[in-house]
Amino acid sequence: MGLIERILGLVFGSGRNVVAETAEVFRVNAEAQAGREAGLQGQALEQFGQEFRLARRGWFDRLMDALNRVPRPAMALGTLGLFVAAMVDPVWFAARMAGIALVPEPLWWLLGAIVSFYFGARHQAKGQDFQRDLAVTMAAVPQVVRTVTDIEDLRSAPDASPTSSDNPALEEWRAARAHG
Structure with a gap:
């Protein structure tokens, strides 16, 4: 060992x-x-x-932090607001969108660059596709306005329900309502 x-x-x-x-x-x-x-x-x-x-943060630093949190929710809520505006008043919405369609392309590029820089690496092609889709949608506005006008005319028309019908059950129901 x-x-x-x-x-x-x-x-x-x-x-x-x-x-x-x-x-x-x-x-x-x-x-x-x-x-x-x-x-x-x-x-x-x-x-x-x-x-x-x-580090004691002053009111200015707190204000800047608060302002930096505003753009994303503002854009999201603004977009939802546009959908609501399109349904509530299509003619008003169409007039605003027609005005947007008149914005020159270089200004769209500038806006696209600013938004891309702010939110990071967004592609300009998406903005151009949006503009093309907007033009297609704007072309459909006259038909939508006619449809909305027809619907409003139906709302304001006097009651156009027929007094007689080929439906015996409906006639029996109307008679029951009329008698009592």
Whole structure:
């Protein structure tokens, strides 16, 4: 046993693990690395937190943050508002859309570039497709106006329900309502 003990003492002796120490030359000790990374992350988070604790934000900073949150909801709600306006007053909506159709193409490109920059990497082709689709929709406006006018005429017309019918059940029902 003395020989094996001396060999193991040579390799693992004096409280050291020579194999582990040699392996760490070629491969990082995962446990020690995880401890270092956790410490570094904790320090970074603490520094980040101190930056926000120490900095008192003024009314201007808060106002700018609030204004930066406005465009996306405003555009979404505005678009929904356009759908409502198209149903409530198609003629008014058609007049506004006809005005938009007259906007010169370079101005559409400029608007597209600004919106693309603000919201990030939006494609100009989508804006042009929208303009083409808008023109197709505008071409259908006269038919929609005629349809709405016909519907409004039906609403204002006197009761056009027939007094006699080829439906015996309907006649019996009308007679029952008339008598009592």
